[in-house]
Amino acid sequence: MNILIHPTYFPNIAHFVAIVRAQHVAFEVDDNFVKQTYRNRTYIYGANGKLLLNVPVVHSQKNRQKYRDVKIFNAENWQSHHWKSILSAYRTSPFFEYYEDELQPLFKQQAEYILDFNLHCFETICNCLQLQVNTSKNEDFEKQPQDKLDFRYLVNSKKEQQQPFETYTQVFSSKHNFIPNLSVLDLLFNEGPNALNYLESQTLKPL
Numbered sequence: 001m002n003i004l005i006h007p008t009y010f011p012n013i014a015h016f017v018a019i020v021r022a023q024h025v026a027f028e029v030d031d032n033f034v035k036q037t038y039r040n041r042t043y044i045y046g047a048n049g050k051l052l053l054n055v056p057v058v059h060s061q062k063n064r065q066k067y068r069d070v071k072i073f074n075a076e077n078w079q080s081h082h083w084k085s086i087l088s089a090y091r092t093s094p095f096f097e098y099y100e101d102e103l104q105p106l107f108k109q110q111a112e113y114i115l116d117f118n119l120h121c122f123e124t125i126c127n128c129l130q131l132q133v134n135t136s137k138n139e140d141f142e143k144q145p146q147d148k149l150d151f152r153y154l155v156n157s158k159k160e161q162q163q164p165f166e167t168y169t170q171v172f173s174s175k176h177n178f179i180p181n182l183s184v185l186d187l188l189f190n191e192g193p194n195a196l197n198y199l200e201s202q203t204l205k206p207l
Contacts (some may be wrong), residue, residue, distance in 0.1 A: 001021060001022050001023055001149060002022065002023060002025075002026065002147060002149070003018055003019070003022040003024075003025055003026065003143070003149045003150075004026045004027075004028055004148040004149070004150050004151065004152060005018060005019065005025060005026075005027065005028065005146055005152060005154065005155075005160065005173075006014055006028050006031075006038070006039060006067075006140065006154070006155040006169075007027045007029070007039075007115060007118040007119050007122055008035075008037075008038035008039055008056075008118060008155060009039070009040055009041060009042045009044070009053070009055055009114075009117075009118055009121065009127065010040070010042040010053075010060070010121050010183040010184060010185050011122065011125070011183070011184055012042065012043070012154075012155050012181050012182060012183055012184065013163075013181045013182065013184060013187060013199070013202070014163055014181050014204060015038075015151075015154055015184075016125075016184050016187075016200055017163075017165075017202045017203070017204055018149075018151045018154065018204060019133060020131065020199045020200050021134070021188045021200075022053075022149075023114050023134065023181065024134045024135070024136070025133055025136075026135070026136050026137070026138050026148055027070045027119070027136070027137050028067075028138050028141075028152055029067055029115055029137045029138060030046060030066065030067070030068065030138055030139065030140055031066070031067055031070075031141050031152075032064045032065065032066060033057075033064075033065045033066065033067045033069065033070045034160060035059075036157060037155045037156055037157055037158075037203065038071065038154070038156075038170065039067065039070075039071075039114065039118070039153050039155060039158050040054060040055040040056075040057055040114050041053065041054045041055065041137065041157060042182075042183040042185075042186060043182050043183060044085065044086065044089050044090075044170060044182055044183050044186055045053045045089055045170050045172055045173075045179055045182055045186050046085065046089045046093050046172070047088065047089070047172055047175075049069070049172075049175075049176045049179070050179055050182070051085060051086060051089065053082050053086075054078075055072060055075055055078060055082075055114060055117070056073035056076050056078055057070050057071065057072055057114055058070070058071040059073070060071040063119075065151045066112075067115055068113070068115050069113070070113065070114050070115065071112055071113055071114070072111060072112065072113065072114050072117060073205065074110050074112075075089075079107040079108070079110070080107070082107060083107040083126070086185065089171065090171060090185070090186075090189040090190075092171060093104060093171050093189040093190050094189070094192060095147065095188065095189050095190070095191070095192035095193075096189045098192055099128050099188060099189065102124055102127065102128055103124060103128070103157075103170050103185075105160045106121060106124060106136075107175050116149075125184055125185075125188070127185075128188055129188070129195055129196045129199075130193075130196065131196055136148055147202065155181075160181070161205055162182055162205075163180065163202075163204060163205055164203070164205065165180045165181060165197070165202050166201070167180075168187065168190060168198060169190060170190055170193055171184065171189075171190065187199070
């Protein structure tokens with residue numbers, strides 16, 4: 001199975017469920033950037049429940065801007081804020097220390113473009129999962145892909161489908177119950193080496 005999907009900021013569970021089943025992953029990089037999507041946001045499980053981590057970007061004065069051309073607004077100290085939020089949420093999780101050294105450098109080095117940063121995050125997560133993925137970047141925008149399953153709809157955080165994902169133990173689940181489809185970071189820190197088995201055992205509802 002070949003799929004077409006957006007590179008997103010620390011992809012959520014649904015993204016990775018699609019990716020682990022694919023023989024080849026084509027990343028959509030030639031589309032227009034749309035605000036309030038997973039292109040520059042992710043959700044983790046904080047002490048007060050679902051917590052948004054948003055990467056600030058430089059918005060063009062033009063009506064449309066290609067995803068590949070969008071720059072990160074690094075004047076804000078967002079990396080430090082995100083890492084502190086992750087520490088606060090997951091330092092007591094079973095496997096945080098196991099992956100901390102691989103992930104922390106992502107929040108120390110500034111990246112210029114959100115697309116490049118997302119791809120770097122994806123590679124790091126794949127290393128943590130010990131997951132090998134055959135990937136490429138789409139050269140041209142395909143409105144209706146002919147040879148790939150289209151999972152680009154998963155980038156839309158506002159019209160998200162509820163997926164039938166199995167529960168796993170989360171740090172604050174005793175307070176706020178299970179929260180599904182968070183960033184893969186949540187799964188990684190709570191399930192560790194079992195995270196890949198979890199992803200492989202889940203299914204996505206068809207669009």
